[in-house]
Amino acid sequence: MATTPTDAPKPKVNRIGLQVIDYRGGKTTLCAGCGHNAISERIIDAMYEMGIKPEGVAKFSGIGCSSKTPAYFMNRSHSFNSVHGRMPSVATGALMANKRLLGIGVTGDGDTVSIGAGQFVHLMRRNLPIIYVIEDNGCYGLTKGQFSATADLGSTLKSGVINDLPPVDTCMLAIQLGATMVGRSFSGDKKQLHAMLKAALAHKGTVMLDVISPCVTFNDHEGSTKSYKYVLEHEERLHEVDFVPSFENISVEYDPGTAFDVTMHDGSRLRLRKLEEDYNPTDKIQAMTRLMEAHVNGEVLTGVFYINSKAPNFLDMLNITDQPLATLPESVVRPSREVLEKCMEELR
C-alpha cells in the first residue's frame, strides 16, 4: 500500500501523558488461559485509564501463582513478593511508612484463606487503604492443585476426590470485619471487573475484591465449581457496575429506583444499575443476607456487595504527619538535647 510520509501517528496517552505500555510488566510465566493473566490485564487497563502514576504505586503479594502476577504488570512500580500468607503485614508496614503510596495487593485463595487467614482478618479490620485482590481458583495452583478453603462443598479434584468441607466466603468475612468496599467478580467478566477496579482506585480504605479466576491446569474440569464453564453458567450479577471517574464529566440519567449512586472519596461516581429490587450496598446486613442466599441457591453472585466511603481508614486513625515517615529528616525524628536532658532529670 502506497503511503505518503506524514507525521507518525501520535501514540494514545492517558491524562498524565503515559501510554498503556508504561503500565506493562514482564512477560507472564503462568499457564496460557490462566484466569490470573486476565486480571493482570484489567489492572493495567484500570491504572492506565485512571491516569495513575506508576511510580506512586506499590504492589504486594504473598506466594502462589497469583502472587507472582505483580511481576507481570506495572514494571515502573516497586513491588514486594513476600512470604506465603503474610502480605497484609508487609503492605501495612509499607503504607504506614509512606502514606502517599497507592497500594495494591494480589493474593490467592490459598494465600489468603488458609495460611493467611489471620493476617487477612486484621487487614480487613484496620480498613487500611489498599486494593486487595484475591485471585480465587478454589485450589493451590502452584503446589499442583490441592483444594483450598474456598473450594465448594462437593466440588471435585481432577482425580475425583470430593471436597467435604464448607467454603469460606471471603466477601462475607470482609464485610463483617470492616473492609469498606467489598465485591466479587470473574476474571472472564472484562467489563464488570474493569469498572470495579477503577472504582477501587478511587476508594480510600480497604477494597476487597474476590475475583473468581479459573486454574486451567488443575481446576477447570467437570465437577469443579471454579471452572470457566461453571461460573459462566451460574454467575448471577447483582447489578451492572458503571464507574464515572472524577475527571470525566459525564452525566447519564436513569429511572429513579433502578440505580444506586455512590460518590467516592475523590469525587468519582460508582453507579450500580439494574439493581435487584431494594438492594442497598451501604447496608451490611442486607449484603450478608444476599450472599447467604446465593450460597443456598448455588449462584455465583457478583457485583459490589458493600461500600462505605465514610469510615475512617487506618492511616487517618494513626494521625501520621503529612510527609511520609520514611523520608522525615533527622531534624524531625531526633528530639533535641534539651528533651534528653529533661528525660534524664525525671530519672534522677
Added chain:
Amino acid sequence: MATIDVVPQESSGHLGRKRVVNDMSIQVATVNGSGSQSSNSVLLRSIFQMGVPVSGKNLFPSNIAGLPTWFTIRANKDGYIARKKEIDLLIAMNAETAQDDVKSLAPGASVLYDEPLALDRVRDDLVFYSVPYDKLVAPVCPEAKLRKLVKNMIYVGVAAHLLDIDMNEVEKALRRQFAKKVKAANLNLAAVKAGYDYAASNLIKRDPFVIARMDKTQGKIIIDGNSAAALGCMFAGCTVVTWYPITPSSSLVETLIEYMKEHRIGPDGKATFAIVQAEDELAAVGMVIGAAWAGARSMTATAGPGISLMAEFTGLAYYVEIPAVIWDIQRVGPSTGLPTRTSQGDVLFTAFLGHGDTKHILLFPSSPEECFTLAHDAFDLAEQFQTPVFVMSDLDLGMNNWMTDPFTYPDKPINRGKVLTKEDLEKVGNFARYKDIDGDGIPYRTLPGTDHPAAAYFARGSGHNEKGQYSERPDDFERNLERINKKFETARSFVPRPEVVSAGKSKIGIIAFGTTHWAITECRDQLRNEHKLETDYLRLKSYPFTHEVHDFIEQHDRLYVVEQNRDGQMATLLKLDIKPELTPRLRSICHIHGLPIDARSVTDELMMMESE
C-alpha cells in the same frame, strides 16, 4: 527460689559483729499484686539518695495476683550491682513462703516478719524482728480496703530505722513515687512513720548492717533497660514500631509509646511515628519489614516465643536485604519456660534465624546506657547493611532497676545507608538493586515512591539476579549469596567493638556479654582478692565477632565463656568462628536457673575448673 538459694557457709557467731556499712542485700518476700512495688521503689530510692550504689531486682511469677514475689535490693559501696546470692535482711511478708524463705537464709542473717507468722520459732541462728503490721496499720489507714496496700509501707519505715536510713530521704523518695497524688503520699508516709516509730521504741538493733551517707550516686539516674531502650529508639529516629505483647518486652514499647507521644508530635499536632499493636509476631515483624522496605526506620520488640515466629520473615529480610531492628528481651525457654525469669538462651537460634544459610548481626547491651547507645547502632547498622539487626537484651536488664550515669546525646548523625534518590538516579541513569558497586557487598536500594521511571525493583524471596529479576541460574544464586556473606564480613569492622580488660600477663581470659558482665566484674575481684588469680576479660558487644575477639582468644591459654543458658551457646558461636585448633581453649560456665547470675557462683565454678 527459696531452695535454690541455700548458701553453704560456716556458721560464725553473729551477735556482736562488726558494723557492716553499705554492703548488704535485702530481700522483700511478698505476694504478687499486693502493691509492694511502691514500697520497694521507695526503699531503693532512699538508699540511692543516701549516695550508696544500689540495684533492685524483681523476682516475680507469671501471674497477675496471688503468687509469691521477691524483690531484692543490693546496696554496695564498691558499686557491685550483680545479684548477690546471700540475703542479709529478709522482709517476710508472705505467709505462704515465709518458712522456706527463712530456712534458706545463711546463719546470721536477719528477718523482719509479721508478728503472727512467729518465724522466730523456725531457727535460732538468725536475728529476728517482729512487727505487728495489722495493729500499726489500722490507726493510720481508717479505710479498711486500702490497708493491704498501705501495710507494705510499714516495713519501709522499720527498715529505715534498723538500717539508719535518713527519714528525709525516705519522704523525698515517697513523694516522688506518688508524684501528684498528694493524698496517697500522705497516707503512705503516715504508714512509713508508724513503722519507724514502732522500731525506734520497740526493736533493739542486733544485726550489723547499716547504710551511711556516701557520694557515689551523685548525678546518676535509676532506669530499667527497657525504658533506656525506648529512649534510645526515640533518639535514633525510629519512625515505625510494631509489637505483640510479651513479657519481658512489653514495657519497652509501652514506655516508647509514652515518650513518643510526648516528644515526637510535630508542630502540626501530628505524629512523626506510627506504633501498631499487631495481631501476632508474624505480623509485627512483617510490618517492620514492609515499613523498612518503604524506607522507615522500623523496629519491634519481643521475647523467645516471638523470635520463633519471626524466623521465616527475618530469613526473607536477610535475603531480600531489608533493614529491621528486633529487640529480643530474653527470658527462660524452651517453650513458655519461665516467662518472668531471665536468660541468655536465644543466642544461637537468633544468630542463624531463618532457613537456608542465614546469619544475622546481633548486639549485646549489658547496661541501660548500652540499651540507649546500641539502639542507635542497631538502626544504623540495619540500614547500612540492609539486613535485620537483633538487640539481645534480657529480662534482668530490661525490667529491673539499674543505677547508671545519665545518657549523653548521640554525637553521630543518623546513617540511612545506601539509598538512591530521584536526583541520584538522574545522574547514574539506571540501577541494579543487587549489584556490588563498592566492593563491600552492600548494594544500593531505592524506596517505593521515588519519582523516576528506573527507580522500581521487584523485591522477592525467590532466586534473583543483580537486577532483582527472577532467576534460577546457579551462578546468579551463588554469586548473590556470596555477596550477602561479604556484607557480613564487612560488618565485622563496623559493629561495636568488645570491651577488653587485659594487663597482658594473665594466661586466663574470661569472655562474657550482656548482664553477665556485672557478675564478672565482681567475680574477677573475688578471684584476685581471695585466690590471687589474675584474669583478663573480654566483654562481647556484637556478632559477627571483630578481630579483637580472635586476638584475645589467641593470647590466652584458657578462656572461660560465662553465660546464662544451658548449652554454652556463645561458646559454640565462638567455636564456629575461630581457628579449629583454638577451640579446646574455650570452657563454658553456664547458669540456667532463671535468676540473674551472681559472682560467687562463677568464682566457685571457675576455681573448681582451674584446679582440675
